[in-house]
Amino acid sequence: MKRKAFQAALPHTLPICVGFLFLGMSYGFLMRSKGFPFYYPLLMSLFIFAGSMEFVTVNLLLSTFQPVYAFLLTLMVNARHIFYGISMLETYRGIGWKKFYLIYGMCDESFSINCSTTPPPGVDKSWFMFFVTLLNHIYWVTGATLGALLGYVIHFDTTGIEFVMTALFVVIFLDQWEQGGDHKAALTGVACAGLCLVIFGSQSFILPAMLLMVMCFSLGKGRKEEA
Amino acid sequence: MTTAQQVITILLVVLGTMATRFLPFLIFPEGKTPPALILRLGKVLPYAAIGLLVVYCLKDAVAPPDYGLAEGIAIAAVVLIHRWKHSTLLSIGTGTVLYMLLVQYVF
Numbered sequence: 237m238k239r240k241a242f243q244a245a246l247p248h249t250l251p252i253c254v255g256f257l258f259l260g261m262s263y264g265f266l267m268r269s270k271g272f273p274f275y276y277p278l279l280m281s282l283f284i285f286a287g288s289m290e291f292v293t294v295n296l297l298l299s300t301f302q303p304v305y306a307f308l309l310t311l312m313v314n315a316r317h318i319f320y321g322i323s324m325l326e327t328y329r330g331i332g333w334k335k336f337y338l339i340y341g342m343c344d345e346s347f348s349i350n351c352s353t354t355p356p357p358g359v360d361k362s363w364f365m366f367f368v369t370l371l372n373h374i375y376w377v378t379g380a381t382l383g384a385l386l387g388y389v390i391h392f393d394t395t396g397i398e399f400v401m402t403a404l405f406v407v408i409f410l411d412q413w414e415q416g417g418d419h420k421a422a423l424t425g426v427a428c429a430g431l432c433l434v435i436f437g438s439q440s441f442i443l444p445a446m447l448l449m450v451m452c453f454s455l456g457k458g459r460k461e462e463a
Numbered sequence: 464m465t466t467a468q469q470v471i472t473i474l475l476v477v478l479g480t481m482a483t484r485f486l487p488f489l490i491f492p493e494g495k496t497p498p499a500l501i502l503r504l505g506k507v508l509p510y511a512a513i514g515l516l517v518v519y520c521l522k523d524a525v526a527p528p529d530y531g532l533a534e535g536i537a538i539a540a541v542v543l544i545h546r547w548k549h550s551t552l553l554s555i556g557t558g559t560v561l562y563m564l565l566v567q568y569v570f
Contacts, residue, residue: 258552262559280473286480288516293476301468303475310479313512317480319505321487322497328488335488342484396563399537402520403558406541407551409513421507425514438522442515449511453504 241363244355249371252345256287256372260379261386262400263290268387269394270298281380285343285373288408289313290380291401305443312446320347327351331362338362341369343376424452529570537562 264277277290284290289310296306320342327350328335338350346369355364413422432445464472491497497505524531541558548554 255551259555262555280476283477284473284480289476289480292516292519293473296472296476297464297469299464301464301472303471306472307475307479310476311483312508313516314480314483315504315512316509317483318487318501319509321484322491322502322505325487325491339484339488340481393567394563396533396566397559399534399562400555400559402517402534402538403541403555403562405513405516405520406538406558407545407554409517410542410545411551412510412513418507418510421510422514424507425511426518427514428511429515429518433518433522441522442519445515445518449508449515450504453507453511454500 237360238363240359241355242367244359245364245367245371248349248353249368249375252349252372253375256345256375257379257382259287259404260376261383262397263287263294264380264383264385265387265394266291266383266397266400267294267380268384269397270294272297272384274381274384274388277380277384278377281377282373285341285376286314286317287343287376288405291404294398294401308446309442312442316344317342320344320351323351327361327365334362334366338365338369341373343372346372421453424449428452529566533562533565533570536565 260281263281264274267277267280268274280290280293284293292309292313293306296302296309321339324338324342324347328338331338342350346365349368350365353364353368355361409422413419428448429441429445432441432448435441436444487497521531521534524534537558540561541554544557545551545554
């Protein structure tokens with residue numbers, strides 16, 4: 237049963253393997269170029285397993301100690317997982333211990349496969365989802381660790397390499413935009429952040445920006461209900 | 464930051480991430496429907512958060528010596544290449560290399 241599920245899951249994860257190895261390696265390499273030993277990206281990719289947030293955490297670790305800010309920023313950046321969880325409430329029901337790991341490892345890519353793919357007949361769906369999640373997890377940790385290890389042997393001027401994070405978010409932004417995502421929500425995010433950056437400055441604009449966004453969306457909902 | 468502070472920061476990021484993943488399953492165990500506002504935030508925040516992250520990455524860009532010009536050029540390149548080829552790896556790779564060349568040799 238496990239073997240069949242693994243064989244069914246593997247091909248679905250191969251495109252993600254390429255992407256995760258590349259992004260994971262750039263993340264690990266970035267961590268190393270900022271002076272962190274290889275076990276930092278290894279453990280962070282293993283336990284956080286949320287790519288965007290791991291890139292953001294590099295910045296958090298390099299700035300002053302702000303625990304509440306770190307926690308709230310994580311909630312904000314990963315708020316989309318709440319939505320994933322809500323859509324998987326039914327699917328993950330009654331599958332025993334695997335449910336814990338499936339929720340723990342519910343990154344964007346695992347979610348997108350698990351919510352959209354029906355395994356072939358005779359393949360156990362819960363084992364299929366388990367292997368999709370596990371394989372993605374393995375690719376990501378492998379990429380991050382390899383990238384950091386490469387950082388020990390390859391030496392060149394890495395000034396500016398942190399732009400990999402900017403480029404990543406710009407690409408995600410474009411993909412969301414072109415795939416018919418919520419343009420108004422995307423623009424609200426940019427506008428609230430930009431406005432608060434101007435008012436509060438680069439050190440303390442994130443929290444006001446988050447508050448402003450949630451306020452905008454709550455009020456927006458009120459208007460819609462009246463209409 | 465001390466090592467202990469780093470560990471605490473990482474643990475809080477883990478905790479925050481896990482909170483967003485486990486919360487729906489803890490609050491709605493038996494098919495209870497979440498409140499409309501939560502459902503709505505769940506739908507719009509993924510888009511707004513990425514917008515916020517783009518701004519977050521650029522928060523210190525407008526400063527000497529180039530006042531954000533290197534970022535501007537590299538982002539324009541990422542957008543053009545991505546609209547042309549739609550390859551995440553190509554767009555990120557080219558944009559990052561271009562940015563590194565700009566800040567190391569031009570500005």
